[in-house]
Amino acid sequence: MSIAIMRKALTGVSGVPVTAYDGGGEVEPRITAKVYARVAAAGIHNIVAAGNTGEFYALTPQEIRIVHEAAVAGVDGQAPVTAAVGRSLREAIGMAKDAAAIGASAVMSHQPVDPFAAPSAQIDYFCNLADASALPLVAYVRAEGFSVAEIVRLANHGNIAGIKFATTDLMLLSRAIPAADPNGALFVCGLAESWAPTFTAAGARGFTSGLVNVAPKLSLAVQDSLEKGDFAAARAIVGKLEPFERMRTKFRNGANVTVVKEAVTYSGLDVGPVRVPGLPQLDQQDREELHRLLRGWEAEGDIQTQQDRQAVKAAG
Secondary structure: OOOHHHHHHHHHHHHEEEEOOOOOOOOOOHHHHHHHHHHHOOOEEEEEOOOOOHHHHHHOOOHHHHHHHHHHHHHHOOOEEEEEEEEOOOHHHHHHHHEEEEEOOEEOOOOOOOOOOOOOOOOOHHHHHHHHHHOOOOEEEEEOOOOOOHHHHHOOOOEEEEEEEOOOHHHHHHHHHHHHHOOOEEEEEOOOOHHHHHHHOOOOOOEEHHHHHOOHHHHHHHHHHHHHOOOOHHHHHHHHHHHHHEEEEEEHHOOOOHHHHHHHHHHHOOOOOOOOOOOOOHHHHHHHHHHHHHHHHOOOOOOOOOOHHHHHHHHH
């Protein structure tokens, strides 16, 4: 996929599906592919395989490849598949080559997790990976401490399609966007629907979402409102999502994927628990609270009905 087409996709919603496990705790590619197929069928613009909501750091490199393959199979050409890569630079380059070989459209690099990482060297990591990748790269920036010049250097790299900006340093974002080449990387809100209106006001386009696993209509409604410049409508939808997103932040985000997986299981696909160190399962009180919220969305036509869920189960 050309870098221009990838940048266009990034202006929409970048959905991050969950990874399904079987009863023995192994990656279940058939159900994982079904999760990706549902997200693609909903019209999500870019689909990220093995992102944080897909438990990247709990997967082995071999399992990451299984997830990438399941994503390509499940999406079946309906949207770009951006394969998440990371760990050491050498591992990330190897994963990027594998992603190209199995038919991914782009790669997204998780920011390296290293207690001794220097900001300028982290930018080098992204740029070196982009140099080595045959596919366009999305750089996932999560840490604080970068300078405007460092972010601009990243944005101006010829093979970097976008920067998934996932910190609340809006001063850095609002200074880096006008300083970067306007024909360079697209700045994308990496903090999901809740932050999308604020990031859009600062000049970012598009946002990432774990909500697409269960309520893609709401994600797309936020994106449509922001594209139209209707911030009031976007904020109203974000307010509706607030209980779901707040529940995900419990335990310093330790329940983030857990809430999404419980919601997906409620929708008719049993995707198994979250691997440690994430919270494996919600307690009964939180599960009941989540189900009440989902029933409310269901009544308003925002997610699948009980009849739809039964059909999903019957289809296996």
